[in-house]
Amino acid sequence: MAKRVVDLSLEIYHQAPTFSPDPKCGILVYHTIESMGYNITQIIMSTHQGTHLDAPFHFFDKGRTVDKLDLNKCVGTALIIDLSQKKAKDEIGIEDLKPYENKIIKGAKILLRTDWDKIYPRDEYFSDQPVITVELSRWLAEKEIDLLGLETPSVHPQDYAPIHKTLLKKEIVIVEALAHLRELTQEEVFFAAVPLKIKGRDGSPVRAFAIEGK
Amino acid sequence: MAKRVVDLSLEIYHQAPTFSPDPKCGILVYHTIESMGYNITQIIMSTHQGTHLDAPFHFFDKGRTVDKLDLNKCVGTALIIDLSQKKAKDEIGIEDLKPYENKIIKGAKILLRTDWDKIYPRDEYFSDQPVITVELSRWLAEKEIDLLGLETPSVHPQDYAPIHKTLLKKEIVIVEALAHLRELTQEEVFFAAVPLKIKGRDGSPVRAFAIEGK
Numbered sequence: 001m002a003k004r005v006v007d008l009s010l011e012i013y014h015q016a017p018t019f020s021p022d023p024k025c026g027i028l029v030y031h032t033i034e035s036m037g038y039n040i041t042q043i044i045m046s047t048h049q050g051t052h053l054d055a056p057f058h059f060f061d062k063g064r065t066v067d068k069l070d071l072n073k074c075v076g077t078a079l080i081i082d083l084s085q086k087k088a089k090d091e092i093g094i095e096d097l098k099p100y101e102n103k104i105i106k107g108a109k110i111l112l113r114t115d116w117d118k119i120y121p122r123d124e125y126f127s128d129q130p131v132i133t134v135e136l137s138r139w140l141a142e143k144e145i146d147l148l149g150l151e152t153p154s155v156h157p158q159d160y161a162p163i164h165k166t167l168l169k170k171e172i173v174i175v176e177a178l179a180h181l182r183e184l185t186q187e188e189v190f191f192a193a194v195p196l197k198i199k200g201r202d203g204s205p206v207r208a209f210a211i212e213g214k
Numbered sequence: 215m216a217k218r219v220v221d222l223s224l225e226i227y228h229q230a231p232t233f234s235p236d237p238k239c240g241i242l243v244y245h246t247i248e249s250m251g252y253n254i255t256q257i258i259m260s261t262h263q264g265t266h267l268d269a270p271f272h273f274f275d276k277g278r279t280v281d282k283l284d285l286n287k288c289v290g291t292a293l294i295i296d297l298s299q300k301k302a303k304d305e306i307g308i309e310d311l312k313p314y315e316n317k318i319i320k321g322a323k324i325l326l327r328t329d330w331d332k333i334y335p336r337d338e339y340f341s342d343q344p345v346i347t348v349e350l351s352r353w354l355a356e357k358e359i360d361l362l363g364l365e366t367p368s369v370h371p372q373d374y375a376p377i378h379k380t381l382l383k384k385e386i387v388i389v390e391a392l393a394h395l396r397e398l399t400q401e402e403v404f405f406a407a408v409p410l411k412i413k414g415r416d417g418s419p420v421r422a423f424a425i426e427g428k
């Protein structure tokens with residue numbers, strides 16, 4: 001199979017949805033070919049708009065900021081775990097990841113496929129997502145993985161604080177709102193989700209992608 | 215040599231400079247740990263802030279928009295051409311790239327090292343950059359390369375329109391305001407500069423990076 005790049009990201013567009021307390025998304029025409037000779041756009045959005053990643057500073061004032069993240073944690077071989085049988089509000093626990101334990105080791109990049117991106121952009125996308133248990137976040141933190149990627153907009157709509165803190169304290173990169181993991185045919189792929197180099201802040205929208213083939 | 219990821223991007227920060235007619239950059243604290251339990255940020259910026267890429271729609275109303283770019287053009291093996299001897303306002307012409315002509319073929323990704331990022335963020339960064347000649351843009355367009363990457367903020371501060379149009383008509387991805395190419399030790403590297411998936415618009419800030427080693 002020839003190499004191919006697979007897009008794993010949601011679209012960013014004017015009034016694209018966000019979590020209710022977060023900054024809203026505006027994609028505004030600024031200059032046009034008619035007025036200035038070229039099209040250019042003003043973007044107004046949250047650091048957590050659409051497919052994005054979280055840095056420790058998101059939950060810790062003294063935590064590492066997004067511009068200081070080690071890109072080696074954001075780029076490399078990732079394992080896709082198929083949890084597409086999970087339904088709305090189902091829990092994803094340690095027992096779901098146990099069969100893959102031999103690959104969930106220090107430095108691993110783990111992507112959880114739930115196909116929840118199919119629900120986007122309906123309101124239930126944010127309210128009814130399958131959730132990570134606090135126990136699973138502790139288990140992953142002990143394993144010292146590099147990166148956890150999810151097709152849900154957050155780790156948990158209610159217990160987000162303890163789960164984020166458990167993962168971010170160990171400097172695990174959390175990538176949220178991934179999409180299209182079902183298009184991958186390999187269990188392990190080259191994966192990249194790198195943040196914009198936003199100085200001193202908490203996260204960044206990303207264009208996540210994978211490469212399959214040899 | 216072990217693999218290592220090398221960052222090739224400028225920082226994005228509050229009031230980071232742009233070309234004078236373009237939207238300005240605001241990085242605004244939105245919620246804090248004290249007020250809401252987490253830090254989150256509102257970003258206001260141009261699609262051409264800092265290290266960024268241009269899609270055909272930047273100069274052609276009927277051109278391909280940034281969300282529709284083929285990611286295979288944005289990711290893969292790239293050739294770095296060392297032009298670090300070029301000074302302010304020097305021209306970069308066909309004769310400078312001729313020695314590399316056997317590698318400047320259909321689908322090639324070409325990165326021109328000028329070390330001009332050392333001048334950032336002074337005003338001269340925008341006004342006095344080494345420039346691509348119109349003739350070189352035609353030569354590269356005929357070669358049908360995939361991507362042209364530059365350490366300058368644009369292709370040319372005055373002749374930007376004909377050069378952009380020549381390259382974008384052929385759907386060559388233009389990556390501008392790269393940085394740190396001098397940190398690469400290999401002439402060919404794995405390179406990625408993927409746009410945010412901004413629907414229907416002209417360009418995107420990117421976090422460009424390279425991977426060196428085996």
